[in-house]
Amino acid sequence: MAEPRRIVIVGTGLAGASAAGALREQGFEGDVLLIGEQRHRPYELPALSKGIMLGDTDDPDWVHDESFYAEKNVELRLRTKATAVHVGDRTIDVGGATEPWDRLVLATGSTPRRLRVPGADYPNIRRLRRLDDARDLRAELTEGKRVVIIGAGWIGCEVAAAARKHGAAVTVIDPLPLPLHRVLGDTVGAVFRKMHETEGVTFHLGVGVAEYTGADGIATGVRLEDGTEVPGDVLLLAVGARPRTELAHEAGLALSEGAGVDVDATLRTSAPDVYAVGDIAAHFHPRLGQRIRVEHWANAKDQGAHVAKNLLGAGEPYTASPYFFSDQYDLGMEFRGLADPFADELVVRGDLEGREFIAFWLRDGAVQAAMNVNMWDDGDALQALVDARARVEPAKLVDADLASLMG
Missing domain, CATH: 3.50.50.60 (FAD/NAD(P)-binding domain)
Structure with missing residues (x-):
């Protein structure tokens, strides 16, 4: 070449x-x-x-x-x-x-994806994708504002945490039963729900948005599929991209x-x-x-x-494992790998209730993904286990020195 x-x-x-x-x-x-x-x-x-x-x-x-x-x-x-x-x-x-x-x-x-519901064209429905979006939205997250977030994924949860820090009243809506459900499943998703509720977030889960409500050309809230009306001063649509x-x-x-x-x-x-x-x-x-x-x-x-x-002609395959991180309130986390939380076996090391733990997802005994929450000493070991798709007995993931499991 x-x-x-x-x-x-x-x-x-x-x-x-x-x-x-x-x-x-x-x-x-x-x-x-x-x-x-x-x-x-x-x-x-x-x-x-x-x-x-x-x-x-x-x-x-x-x-x-x-x-x-x-x-x-x-x-x-x-x-x-x-x-x-x-x-x-x-x-x-x-x-x-x-x-x-x-x-x-x-x-x-x-x-950003859009909802195909009546009222979706109201000009004040916010999305978060670009720098100007972030600066404009941040200016609206003030004491007492009613913030309605449609979507309980990573963006929705992070903005919810920020809005609560600024004293806004926050409601999060998602048709799934738990925040971050598709990525984390039931057990770990419940940790995030409890954390946000403890911080004052109101959830409407398991129900979708039927329409945006509004007056004088601007959106003033949403009506849910079960008939519930949720008023809002700031509406953020965060349903993926x-x-x-x-x-x-x-x-x-x-x-x-x-x-x-x-x-x-x-x-x-x-x-x-x-x-x-x-x-x-x-x-x-x-x-x-x-x-x-x-x-x-x-x-x-x-x-x-x-x-x-x-x-330039190298022809080298890209083999890196997926990685992302999130910060919400006092919770920091890193996620490595790719898991199916509804098919893979979940193994937890540490304290779920105290939000200091490592979650592993195993498939046929091999580590598919690992997420460390407020635990920062084992990042290299977690990366190695995920990259190698290491076969490890669940009990060892719970109790053993993680670095030793790679031999």
């Missing part, structure tokens, strides 16, 4: 900017064009629902210093939309111009049945010299033996850095 002369990266989020930075670190001296629609230079997303929402900072963690792009000769075009990819011609339509490429990276990210695959679809790239753009173990799409990373990448994971799509911070960062090597 001849080294490319020009690489174009579509998407100025963490994945795209990490790819651009890694290309220069790898010694690539050709042209790098990084384009995206947002107005801010590339930044990381975790602070949007954590530090900024809590009021600890007004800024995210920027992927690179402001001077990086000029110093490293990376052409950064903000507020710029890519409208079409021409695989055969190796060109891309960008902001009314046509740009050539030798290698192309799609890192277009995802966009969908990958932005329109550009890939129109270019004729293979898409995953589940969602996302099909990529092989090296993050290459169905088209020669076109790669996809981050939220949109439905990646065939060689260790897991299945295709997965991960929307978390570490995946975007690590895939972006990894793809740079393959753009």
Whole structure:
């Protein structure tokens, strides 16, 4: 494979900017064009629902210093939309111009999902995806405000915790029976419900939203499917995100049945010299033996850095285990791996009630995932157990020195 002369990266989020930075670190001296629609230079997303929402900072963690792009000769075009990819011609339509490429990276990210219910078009229904969203929402989380959060996933729970810190009255609505239910299952999900309720959050679980209620052109609350009316001064919709695959679809790239753009173990799409990373990448994971799509911070960062090597001919598979973290009130946690909480065996080490524990999920005796909650000494051991899909007796996970279990 001849080294490319020009690489174009579509998407100025963490994945795209990490790819651009890694290309220069790898010694690539050709042209790098990084384009995206947002107005801010590339930044990381975790602070949007954590530090900024809590009021600890007004800024995210920027992927690179402001001077990086000029110093490293990376052409950064903000507020710029890519409208079409021409695989055969190796060109891309960008902001009314046509740009050539030798290698192309799609890192277009995802966009918040919407509810298809009456009133969904009210302009004051908030979503949290971009820096401006976070700053605007944070300004609304004040003493006595009635905050209604639709969705009890990670974003919904983190914003709920921040809103309670600021003295807002918080109601969380989700059709599932527990917060974080799809990821954590019954036992661990119940820990998070109890924690939030202890902090004053009101839940409406097991019931969906039938419609937004409003007056004078703005939403003032929601009506649930059981008829309950929940008034709100601030309404946040946090029901997940969908990958932005329109550009890939129109270019004729293979898409995953589940969602996302099909990529092989090296993050290459169905088209020669076109790669996809981050939220949109439905990646065939060689260790897991299945295709997965991960929307978390570490995946975007690590895939972006990894793809740079393959753009330059390395052809190395991406094998990292999924990882994410969360902070809510006095609870901090890290999750490694990929589990099915309704099929895998749950093993708990430590104190669930006291919120100091490690949860393991096992399948056929092998560790699929591990989550440490307010316990920070065994991160390396947990990573090793998950990466190796180690076969360990449940009793040893509860009582033994974890580092010793890897031999």
